[in-house]
Amino acid sequence: xxxxxxxxxxxxxxxxxSVAFWxxxxxxxxxxxxYQQILGQGPKLLIQFQNNGVVDDSQLPKDRFSAERLKGVDxxxxxxxxxxxxxxxxxxxxxxxxxxxxxxxxxxxxxTVV
Amino acid sequence: xxxxxxxxxxxxxxEGNPLTVxxxxxxxxxxxxxxxxxxxxxxxxxxxxxxxxxNLVKGSYGFEAEFNKSQxxxxxxxxxxxxxxxxxxxxxxxxxxxxxxxxxxxxxLIIKP
Numbered sequence: 104x105x106x107x108x109x110x111x112x113x114x115x116x117x118x119x120x121s122v123a124f125w126x127x128x129x130x131x132x133x134x135x136x137x138y139q140q141i142l143g144q145g146p147k148l149l150i151q152f153q154n155n156g157v158v159d160d161s162q163l164p165k166d167r168f169s170a171e172r173l174k175g176v177d178x179x180x181x182x183x184x185x186x187x188x189x190x191x192x193x194x195x196x197x198x199x200x201x202x203x204x205x206x207x208x209x210x211x212x213x214x215t216v217v
Numbered sequence: 218x219x220x221x222x223x224x225x226x227x228x229x230x231x232e233g234n235p236l237t238v239x240x241x242x243x244x245x246x247x248x249x250x251x252x253x254x255x256x257x258x259x260x261x262x263x264x265x266x267x268x269x270x271x272n273l274v275k276g277s278y279g280f281e282a283e284f285n286k287s288q289x290x291x292x293x294x295x296x297x298x299x300x301x302x303x304x305x306x307x308x309x310x311x312x313x314x315x316x317x318x319x320x321x322x323x324x325x326l327i328i329k330p
Contacts, residue, residue, distance in 0.1 A: 107260075143323075144322060144323070145307055145320040145321055145322045145323050146261070146307070146320050147320075148317070148318070148320075151316060153316070158316045159316060159317060194260065194261065196261070201316040202249050202311040202312070202313055202316060202318065203249055203268050203311075203313070205251065205263035205266055206261075206263065206318075207263070208260040208261040208262070209260055210259070210260045211260055
């Protein structure tokens with residue numbers, strides 16, 4: 104079974120620039136998550152989709168972050184404009200259902216904002 | 218409110234010895250409990266989960282965890298540690314009354330030869 108695909112793997116941008124990350128979840132997985140992981144910390148949920156609807160975006164900084172999941176499959180996460188504190192690994196994960204089944208994670212995108 | 222705690226930032230164990238990585242949680246209903254592992258420069262991988270049933274759960278790579286309702290704990294264990302078990306381990310808790318999965322801060326496990 105193919106895993107969760109994310110691109111790019113690495114990105115370096117200057118502050119105030121914009122950046123977008125892409126995620127292709129495992130086929131058939133209705134739930135898709137975007138996490139932010141800062142070095143030395145646990146993952147922080149940014150947004151959770153159930154099919155193409157948003158279930159939880161309470162920790163998404165909506166003034167600069169946006170995400171969409173068109174047709175309930177692929178998803179993109181955008182940051183505009185980026186700040187230095189956005190430097191982190193952005194993880195995409197998917198699961199069959201929101202809670203009782205395990206999530207499968209992509210390799211992540213390491214973002215460095217300079 | 219849900220919360221999960223991993224009280225140890227780091228655990229050091231000699232190869233061949235048993236290991237325990239601790240996790241305690243707080244939820245207002247029945248918990249769903251997970252352990253994930255993160256190897257250096259790799260994504261998070263699922264190890265095991267407790268949803269219902271037998272309190273002792275067996276997972277990947279010889280790991281197991283015991284759900285203890287009275288102590289609200291879900292400690293990860295392995296009878297004999299390997300150097301290759303060295304990684305970052307995360308405990309996570311969810312509830313069926315909402316869709317939120319709360320993650321612990323992680324425990325760095327170091328297995329010394």
